Amino acid sequence: MYTSRRRWLAACAGAVLLAVAGCTTTGTETTTTDSSTGTSSAQFPVTVTTAFGDVTIEKQPQRVVALGWSDAETALALGVQPVGASDWLAFEGDGQGVWAQGLYTTPPKILGTLEVDMEQVAALQPDLILDTRSSGKQERQDLLKGLGVPVVGMPAGRASYLTTWTEQLDLVGKALGKTAEAEALKTDLDKRFADAAAANPQFAGKTVSLISRTKTGYGAYVNSNRSEFMEKLGFVGAPELEKIKGENFSVQISAEQLNLLDADLNVVFMIGTTKQTLLDDKLFQAIPSVKAGHLVYLEDKTISTAFASASVLGLRHAIDKAVPLFATAAGS
Structure with a gap:
């Protein structure tokens, strides 16, 4: 089976390389510049440093496959339409949230997320594969590299799915x-954060707990893109959560520990559950800050998925839609 697998990968790689070779330019042709983007093929080759080593891209990519979490919408934000993409947040359609609607003129082939069909990827004849926010497993990287085109994986030093929006954009x-x-x-989004913080000086120094409520129980996001979002607005982590967070992306909170969530502002992300479940939970409702009404239930899926996207476009949407809710709940 191993031998046949290698032969299949080699065949896929060969097909892709032949397709790419068919549309390459010769060294004697004139370098062109796209006046709408200011991008010039003279910038190439470029070398990108990843957790799997340096990746060299010889010329301007024309057929991009975006497999990592929010890689497609990051490419779209930069004016590039992937021919294939993964729909990590189950948006369906072209795989994009409302903040990126209308950016495709031709919808991409929607591919898998955790498990990617390599035959489908090869059939798209990509000349670049983006996988900057994913599991980071060597097996996945090896399969993608077997297609014979450059694969830009996650940055060095990052755990699975924790590539920041700035790293992904870079x-x-x-x-x-x-x-x-x-x-x-990047400059524009940083300014939006700064403007939102300046417009809400009451956020500065206030504590926040970012609560996840699933069918199985409670948790809190403590070292995540969501945490960074709130910090840019001036908030600081709830003190009891800061004591236990370590280097974890999130921590589980048992029913007996719910008071650890007490903060000037509670933001609740509901995953596979409903607001009514929380309203019916007497222990949760007894948390002092919850009892005082200093909380936001992110019932609007477009807002919660904007946070989850952790992309430049998604975070822009979250600033526009969520900050007014925080201002009301946090008070003065």
């Missing part, structure tokens, strides 16, 4: 020859 921007555009998007 990696994708460089791979696509869009570093200037990526920097402009």
